Structures are given as C-alpha cells and as structure tokens.
Amino acid sequence: MTVATPTITPTAEPFTASELEVIRAQFPILQREVQGNPLVYLDSAATAQKPRRVIDAESAFYEAANAAVHRGAHTLAGEATELYEDARLTIARFLHVDENEVVFTSHATEALNLVAYALGNASLGIGGEAAAPYALKPGDEIVTTELEHHANLIPWQELAARTGATLRHIPVRDDGALDVEVARSVFGERTRVLALSHVSNVTGQVSPLAQLVPLARAVGALVVLDSCQAAPHVPLHPRELDVDLAVFSGHKLYGPTGIGVLYGRAEVLDALPPFLYGGSMITTVTLEKAEYLPSPQRFEPGTPRIAQAIGLAEAVRFVDELGLDRIAASEHVVAQRLRDGLADIPGVRLLGTDPAAPTVALASVVVDGVHAHDAGQFLDDRGIAARVGHHCAQPLHRRLGATASLRLSAGVHTTPEEVELALEAVAGIRRFFGVDGDDAEGSSA
Amino acid sequence: MSALEQLYQQIILDHSKHPHGVGLEVGEETSHQRNPVCGDEITLALRWNTAGDRVEAVAWEGAGCSISQSSASLLATLAEESADEGAPWTPDELAALIEEFREALRSRGAITLDEERFGDAAALSGVSRYVARVKCAMLAWVAAEDLLTRRA
Numbered sequence: 344m345t346v347a348t349p350t351i352t353p354t355a356e357p358f359t360a361s362e363l364e365v366i367r368a369q370f371p372i373l374q375r376e377v378q379g380n381p382l383v384y385l386d387s388a389a390t391a392q393k394p395r396r397v398i399d400a401e402s403a404f405y406e407a408a409n410a411a412v413h414r415g416a417h418t419l420a421g422e423a424t425e426l427y428e429d430a431r432l433t434i435a436r437f438l439h440v441d442e443n444e445v446v447f448t449s450h451a452t453e454a455l456n457l458v459a460y461a462l463g464n465a466s467l468g469i470g471g472e473a474a475a476p477y478a479l480k481p482g483d484e485i486v487t488t489e490l491e492h493h494a495n496l497i498p499w500q501e502l503a504a505r506t507g508a509t510l511r512h513i514p515v516r517d518d519g520a521l522d523v524e525v526a527r528s529v530f531g532e533r534t535r536v537l538a539l540s541h542v543s544n545v546t547g548q549v550s551p552l553a554q555l556v557p558l559a560r561a562v563g564a565l566v567v568l569d570s571c572q573a574a575p576h577v578p579l580h581p582r583e584l585d586v587d588l589a590v591f592s593g594h595k596l597y598g599p600t601g602i603g604v605l606y607g608r609a610e611v612l613d614a615l616p617p618f619l620y621g622g623s624m625i626t627t628v629t630l631e632k633a634e635y636l637p638s639p640q641r642f643e644p645g646t647p648r649i650a651q652a653i654g655l656a657e658a659v660r661f662v663d664e665l666g667l668d669r670i671a672a673s674e675h676v677v678a679q680r681l682r683d684g685l686a687d688i689p690g691v692r693l694l695g696t697d698p699a700a701p702t703v704a705l706a707s708v709v710v711d712g713v714h715a716h717d718a719g720q721f722l723d724d725r726g727i728a729a730r731v732g733h734h735c736a737q738p739l740h741r742r743l744g745a746t747a748s749l750r751l752s753a754g755v756h757t758t759p760e761e762v763e764l765a766l767e768a769v770a771g772i773r774r775f776f777g778v779d780g781d782d783a784e785g786s787s788a
Numbered sequence: 789m790s791a792l793e794q795l796y797q798q799i800i801l802d803h804s805k806h807p808h809g810v811g812l813e814v815g816e817e818t819s820h821q822r823n824p825v826c827g828d829e830i831t832l833a834l835r836w837n838t839a840g841d842r843v844e845a846v847a848w849e850g851a852g853c854s855i856s857q858s859s860a861s862l863l864a865t866l867a868e869e870s871a872d873e874g875a876p877w878t879p880d881e882l883a884a885l886i887e888e889f890r891e892a893l894r895s896r897g898a899i900t901l902d903e904e905r906f907g908d909a910a911a912l913s914g915v916s917r918y919v920a921r922v923k924c925a926m927l928a929w930v931a932a933e934d935l936l937t938r939r940a
Contacts, residue, residue, distance in 0.1 A: 357827050378791075408867070483910050629867060713854075714826075714853040714854060715826070715853075716826040716828075716852075716853035716855075716921075716924065717796070717854050717855070720795065720796075720921070721792065722790070724791070724792040726791070731826065732825065732827065733827060745829050746827050746851065747826060775796070776796070776801060776854070777801050777805070778805075
C-alpha cells in the first residue's frame with residue numbers, strides 16, 4: 344500500500360547526480376566507513392554533518408583573529424567583533440529580519456528557556472513598565488502542543504508552575520497532525536502565549552501555522568516558534584509567518600554545536616527583561632543595581648560563542664549558495680521515496696500520515712515486534728546511522744501508541760541510492776529478529 | 789558469525805520473545821531501573837529462602853529492547869538453575885557474579901563470559917563489543933545489586 348505523502352511542493356529543480364557528488368565531496372565525514380560499510384548518514388535531524396568550509400571557518404577564526412568581542416581596543420579585538428557582528432548580519436539576512444532581532448544562544452534549548460525565563464522575570468515585576476504587558480498571572484494560559492520536543496514543552500511547564508498560569512495543549516490527531524478544529528476551543532481570552540513546533544521532529548510534518556497563528560493573534564497571545572527542524576529544509580521567514588519569537592539550532596543547519604539563534608520582534612526583545620546576568624550586557628553598574636543594554640546585547644552576557652557564530656554564518660552561506668529552493672526540491676524526491684517506501688514494508692508503521700500535511704525529509708517508524716533500539720543496531724551494522732528512541736517527544740509517541748521509534752532523516756548530501764539501502768535494511772529487520780512470521784498487529788500492511 | 793549475530797544470538801532472541809521469571813507479587817520489595825536513553829525498564833525482586841540467606845528465585849517485569857529483556861530473563865534462569873542444583877546463591881555469591889558480569893560486559897570484547905558460571909547468559913558476551921548496549925544488558929543485574937546493597 345502506498346499512502347499519499349505530499350512533501351513540500353518544489354519550486355526548483357532537484358540537484359543532479361553530478362551536483363550531489365560535488366555536494367557530498369564537501370563533507371569530510373562521508374568518506375569514512377562504519378562497520379566495514381560506507382557511512383549512510385540518515386540522522387541529520389539529530390545533528391547535521393559539517394561541510395569542510397564550516398570546519399575551516401571555525402578554525403580560521405582561532406588561528407587568525409581570536410579575541411574577546413565588544414571589549415578591548417586592540418586590533419584583534421576589533422577584528423573579532425567585526426567577524427562576530429558580520430555573523431549576526433548573515434543570520435539576520437537569512438531570516439529576513441533586522442540585526443538587533445537576532446540573539447545568539449548556546450543552543451535552541453537555551454533560546455526557548457531564555458524566552459520562558461524572561462517572561463517569568465516580567466511576571467515577577469522585573470523590567471518595569473516596558474515588561475509589564477508580558478507578565479503572566481495566575482489563571483493566564485500558555486498553549487503548547489502534544490507533539491512538542493521536550494525543549495519546547497518543559498520550559499513552559501516550569502513557567503506555568505512559577506507563575507500560576509495554566510498549561511493547555513493543542514491535541515494531535517491519529518495521523519500525527521495538530522488538530523486545528525479542537526485548537527479553536529483551546530484558545531481563549533486568558534491565552535497569553537502560544538509555543539509550537541514549525542516541523543515535528545518525529546513525523547516531519549509541517550504544522551498548519553496559517554491556521555493556528557491567527558487563533559493566537561485573535562486573542563493577543565505571544566507566538567513562539569520552534570523552527571529547529573524547519574531551518575535546514577525550508578526558507579525561514581518569521582515576519583511572514585507572523586510569529587513574535589522563533590528559534591533554531593546551528594548544528595542542525597550544518598553549523599557547529601554550541602550555537603543557537605533566537606529571533607525576536609524588536610519591540611518584544613527590547614521590552615523583555617534579561618534572563619542571564621553578567622558582563623557585556625550593561626550600561627551602568629553600581630554596587631546596588633545595573634542598567635542593561637538593548638537587545639541583542641542584553642541577552643548575551645559573558646563572552647559569547649564567537650567561533651560558533653562565525654561557523655554558523657559560514658553554514659548559512661553554504662545553504663544559501665545551494666539555494667533552499669533547490670534543497671527543498673531535492674529533499675522532496677528523497678522524502679517521497681522514503682515515506683512511500685517505508686509505508687510499503689509489511690509490519691512497519693509510519694508515524695504521521697496526514698495526507699494534507701507537507702513534510703520534510705524525515706520519517707519515523709515503529710517496527711512490529713522489534714524494539715527501536717534493536718532495529719537501529721541492525722541498521723548500524725550496515726553502516727546506516729539512524730536515530731532510535733523517543734526523540735525527546737515522549738507525549739507524541741504516547742499519543743501515537745509507541746514508546747520508541749526508528750527515525751531516518753536526510754540531509755543535502757543524501758542520495759536516492761542511500762534511501763534504497765535504508766529501505767532495504769528496514770525491510771530486513773523483522774526477518775533478522777525472527778518476528779516476520781508473527782502476526783503484524785497494528786500494522787498498516 | 790558476524791558481530792551482529794554474536795550480539796543477537798538465538799538464545800537472546802528466544803529469551804526476549806519468551807522471557808522467563810516474569811511476574812511480581814503485590815507488596816514484594818523491588819528495585820526499579822531505567823535506561824533513559826532508550827526507555828528500557830526493569831522492576832526486579834529477589835526471592836529469598838525462609839532463613840533469608842539464599843536467593844531462591846529472581847522475578848521481574850519490564851519493557852524494552854531485546855538485550856535488556858533477555859538479560860533479565862537469563863538472570864532469572866540462572867537463579868533457577870542454581871536453586872535446582874541445590875546451590876542457591878548466597879548474597880556474596882550473587883554479588884561476585886554481578887561483578888564478573890559487569891567486568892566482562894565492559895571489556896569491549898576482551899573477556900568472554902564463562903559458560904560454566906553463567907550458563908545460557910554467557911550468550912550476552914557479544915554485548916561487550918557494543919558500548920552503547922552495555923547499559924541495556926546491565927539493567928536487571930544492577931537491580932539485583934541494588935537490592936543486595938539495601939539488604940547489607
């Protein structure tokens with residue numbers, strides 16, 4: 344059985360085989376073998392591999408321009424500051440926003456915590472009149488969804504606990520999609536925040552933002568978007584999406600680890616009080632109190648992640664030069680074959696089958712009778728790197744009737760041949776573990 | 789036999805599909821162990837003789853990968869065999885066995901479990917080549933160790 348699996352409609356040509364070869368040659372790690380087989384890396388949703396130019400950009404900074412930024416009058420300090428702020432400009436252009444709306448964090452998780460803690464501080468009365476509109480009171484409501492990554496769920500649970508606000512959820516349907524109909528009744532006049540995923544890290548389905556964001560807007564709620572799984576696959580345009588805050592992680596976008604990005608509408612960022620406190624974020628400090636710089640500096644205390652920001656900017660240039668439209672077109676082919684191929688394997692259940700949802704090139708399955716950890720081990724033996732477990736989304740797995748799943752996620756370097764190898768391997772799992780003779784309960788086959 | 793076949797020997801797959809020693813009694817003292825990486829869970833009890841100085845049986849319940857589940861089943865089988873042979877474990881004997889098991893599993897393939905001492909559980913030797921899976925195999929044994937420690 345082949346299920347209808349629309350992916351994002353391509354607006355450009357996919358990469359040709361020879362173009363793919365050139366792209367692959369830029370990733371040094373793709374040269375290595377795993378368990379005696381060429382590496383087939385299908386875990387880009389966990390972390391993307393790095394092109395040589397990103398690795399080089401990071402080391403070039405350490406070799407030629409390393410210095411602390413935003414302080415010191417010497418030449419290196421000036422050069423380092425310029426490189427760091429150029430990186431911010433590159434990210435701002437990538438997001439089609441202003442530079443002062445881009446805050447560098449350690450990772451997307453920190454970016455989401457920054458927002459939750461800044462709102463928590465506003466709720467304590469910190470930040471004065473400017474921050475007061477963002478204060479949460481007992482009885483106010485925070486809306487999140489049943490499919491969130493734990494990083495976009497737990498910070499809100501904790502914020503609700505600290506402020507007395509109530510946490511509400513947009514439920515997930517059997518096909519893994521957010522239930523827009525039920526969502527209408529989740530929003531109310533006490534809704535203050537909507538925090539949701541742009542793309543699910545389990546199903547790969549794009550959230551119906553065009554339907555959900557207006558529901559939050561209608562009640563004046565702040566919208567926080569987790570774009571971690573969207574950034575490597577689709578053009579990011581937080582202003583067009585009409586969200587107030589958006590986060591993504593650098594390492595999933597072919598950049599270094601240790602760097603995340605928070606976009607915030609200037610008006611919101613300038614009004615919110617800081618989350619972490621220290622040097623580099625202040626104007627005047629006395630023994631009793633401090634005054635803070637505007638965004639983004641007020642959210643970047645301490646020595647920032649300079650080399651990582653520079654590496655991320657190089658990754659963004661890499662993606663820009665390939666063209667997100669062409670990346671999307673190539674991944675469309677991969678996604679379609681991956682999802683259809685997985686759905687066709689007896690005893691294998693695809694998580695997330697909404698025929699209307701656009702999807703990126705990642706798919707998760709449950710193999711009947713075989714624990715995901717064992718399935719992943721079988722793939723690893725063939726050199727295929729896939730993710731197993733709950734992918735930091737336990738509530739979604741529970742909702743879809745699974746404790747763990749096997750996730751395959753592609754990158755710009757993924758070839759059609761690699762997808763076939765993976766499908767062939769997945770098709771062999773149940774035979775290897777001796778369960779292919781058993782009834783495939785709950786299977787879509 | 790490939791490394792993967794050594795990891796997933798037939799004994800392991802059989803125990804994982806048809807586990808031994810499953811079933812806890814209400815109110816019995818148990819140790820609950822979790823492997824947060826993959827969600828494996830084992831709740832295990834040691835059943836003592838009336839004198840309270842020898843382990844007559846190991847009982848457990850759990851969910852997870854074939855390695856964690858078969859390892860619990862194999863530990864229960866080993867306990868049963870020792871009891872059937874008229875030599876149920878003393879706490880010291882069990883503690884020594886657990887330590888030996890841990891040492892072999894952490895050896896990265898250097899130490900093979902002795903079939904004389906471990907019976908069918910020796911089939912778990914293949915796990916030691918897979919660092920990420922050692923925790924799965926250890927889960928039931930750590931639960932037993934936890935119960936011994938509480939008792940001491």
